[in-house]
Amino acid sequence: MGVIGMGVMGKSLALNLAEKDVSVSLYNRFVAGKEEGIAQKVVDENPEFSNMLAFEDLQKFVDSLEKPRRILMMIPAGVAIDAQLDSLLPILAKDDLVIDGGNSFYLDSNRRVARLHELGMHFLPMGVSGGEEGARKGPSIMPGGNAEGYAMVEDFLGRISAKDKDGKPCVTYVGPGGSGHFVKMVHNSIEYGEMQVLAELTHLLRFGFGCTPEQVSGIFSDWGKGELKSFLLEITADLLLFKENGELLLDKILDQAGQKGTGAWSLTTALEYGIPYSPLAESVNARGVSGEKAMRVAFSKTFQHEFQQVEGSLEEWLPKIKAAYSLARIINHEVGFRLMKTVSDTKDWKLNFNEISRIWTNGCIIRSGLMENISANYSDSVSFFEMAGVKDQVVSGRKALAELVGLGLTHGFALPVMSAGINYLLGRITAESSASVIQAQRDYFGAHTYQRKNDPSGKFYHTNWI
Template sequence: MIIVLYGVTGCGKTTIGALLSAQLNVPFYDGDHFHPVANKQKMNAGIPLTDEDRIPWLKNIAGNMISWEKQGGAVLACSALNEKYRKILKVVPQIHWVLLQGSKSLIKSRLASRIGHFMNPALLDSQMDTLEIPDYGWKVSVKMKPENVVEEITKKLSTMESKSEIGIIGMGVMGKNLALNLADHQTSLSIYNRHLPGKEEKVAQKVLEANPGLSQVRAFGQLKPFMESLQSPKKVLMMIPAGEVIDHQIDELLPFMNPGDLLVDGGNSNYKDTNTRSRFLKEKDLLFVGMGVSGGEEGARFGPSLMPGGDQQGFLQVAPFLEKIAAKDFKGKACITYVGPEGAGHFVKMVHNSIEYGEMQAIAEVYYLMRHYLALPMEEIAANFESWMDSDMSNYLLEITIDILRKKEAGEPLLDKILDQAAQKGTGGWSVATALEYGVPYGVLTEAVMARNLSARKPFRMIAAGLYTPEKISGIEGKEAFLDKLQAAYQATRIINHDAGFSLMLEVSEKNNWNLNFSEIARVWTNGCIIRSRLMEELVDLFQENNRILLNYEAVTALKGYQNDLSYVVGQALQHGFSVPLLSSAINYFLGAITADSSANLIQAQRDYFGAHTYQRIDADSGEHFHTEWKAK
């Protein structure tokens, strides 16, 4: 941590700072020593400094504070009279602000006896007028002897150390496991879950009972004592359902929060809601971070992929804690990155989930063709998938599918006993709506959502199947050749899935000036998250050269080789009565993307015919529009 002693000239910052640093055994730095010569000359002459003088000085100190924090902390004496100046210094997560206060007469008497300092006593009135006293931090009177002032500060520090570093609201699967993960990394925690008689009782306390030995974790069923147990500035991570529940929770928390405190929403909130909440809380001088969390139960417990966005100062406050618990990429770096402002973190998580839908649907369709078109037994399908895992197709979802296929109950595959109705939580649909809003081609990932919607209509499908009695023809002949083509079709579809998802992120990033770093996003997705894969590792380097996957040389080479196989597999599936909506959409997306001259000219002519919407010509200047009277008279 860094302790900043601030106040007007003559309040004793240097004297107290030197004593406090000796007491705490950390270095002491006097902010005045970082002033350039020109600033010192102005102050010696009694000329007040302007923002042009102060801001470069403060930025210089801020840069040094980052180094001091990494080296174990420090005590800094710095005037920092104005809130906008203090904001420049808020570059590390743990800062204790200590305002040294004294009456004007006391300070004047001290300045009169001070010899050899460049600050002219005439500037005291100017500094008193400039001083803005914040709601946060500690205020300590300097009427006492310096030794007594130091004693009071150390007592406050001791009290702070008895409080928790961070609080977590919501002890569901994700909240509980993130709490246990943080506790494993020696973080002092307060955990809270609402108390609902007969429904949710002593939920937080039961986490401690189930995990004895968590001495650094305290459980609460009431909000007020939970909030009072946290160090200042308070850092609260909400792991509760998205929607109005978040807004109700924020309303309940506001009376217990002070300017500079931080709220983190780690649920699957709609990024537009996060935009609104960011602006609302900014008006109240509170920091807000909307953070995507991926990895499920196991990831939360042992290393998730984290996508925080929102207030960057808020991110800096929690980054040291989150970096400790995040998964590590293939180079050992934490799978966490600051994504961008407002709802950027939740937006990126939304697209992650959309790609996840596509990846799951692709595996499901490939499995279904193996099982019912090739009539392969479960174990042989699992063995084929296992062989794919040894190639550049290796990915987490394929890995867990192998385990699922091999799971038996009473000697029979458990998978055959599961009802074929796929549920969803909404993020896939949000992605589709966003793609429509921004005009981004998204058919391939839209089909993944629509396939789940159709699967949910089980009664309708049962009736329709009885009416149409569809015939599915197996294709056992040429099994090995078909499996090779199926493997190529699967990998082609995965590349196309990722292109669609990242294309949506590119469009939204450009329209909102978010400056999303796709190489970093791909890196964060190489471990901990559900869509981690060998392909994602390759995208880390690819995005350093080009933001469009389909225009990258490696992707062009691969898809040229896969195109015919994907087309063949889709054709065979449809001819033999097998629905493959994602694979079908993938080849259509791809063919449409690589077609220079499409059928859209006819659509434009039709629009002009019935609605006089005009059209552009290929033999005219760009931007010029034409209208034709199409009907012969």
């Protein structure tokens, strides 16, 4: 196997492969004064692996690989991928395989699959989740492209991936074209939502209910022992205890959240396909708002904004907070899975959501007890909200989520994902909505017509409202 790009993820995956008895050729570009001897440094720092070779010459790197060649690119998405392919393809041969293990946009991946297919080669757009530790010890892997290309590396990927509760590798052939990168994109979108909900709860508990970081950590740890267990809940409980020089490190971190684009791509894709996406869209927007630090500081003085302490008992609120958190997470996942199902049906990808959720039960960032339930109970014939283990929480949790959002907003706390979540849910379960007013408005000013409830034929009407 060849690995191009010795950044954090590329290096970690290469070491994972070597540890699993896969001979690995490492390549990193040479840039004088900036990137020199990078691949050789990885080899030198890991002498326990005698099955790794390092290269800075692309031709020699390719020549070191047995045919048909199998090459994994772990480089930044975008123009860098096409530039690397431009250099690589002329020295490859028919039936060779190239894998893009980064976070490329799935439409770009569709194009690259077609490009290599015309040359008689294979291209696998492959999502990889788990961060540095996951890449080194066992990630969740989502390859798309063509099945023939996947068969060439199925064994290798199975060795290095995380394993589910039954010991099965957390890797599966997702589907054709850029589907592997598409499901990774939606995975990251759900990840955004899950992170934001925990941030909102942490803020409300600390500055609304007056909890210490240790108390919030204890609450999250307690939740993590049951059906709410999740990797993100676990690490949030951990970071609330981490101190630097005796002070909470969290409070020293600038409150400006970064992002790399996958969340926004999911939003634009949802808009393209007409899928309501407000809860996960708000997780993207929240990061954008957080980036306007100077303006937020100025406005907080202009409008004299302060958090207000909650007068109610934390003990009385905790069951409601837990139920609200549980439902907010369900909504986040429903939104993401609904987008995946719609795009899969439109493109005839035939995505297997039981299998996709199964490979998300370990190794990936959004692994959780909820994901295990989805893997066991997902069905195309039943709506997500009516799924076993979900329906009861939708019924019992919606009042708690509404009350918690109301509490937070009236006490000065922005709760963008949780508030969008309850609005989204109420909109989905409301039989008679306010949209009739919209249709009347549209017909009034633009003669856009409307349909009538008492005419099942679907005929469109126009009224002279003046």
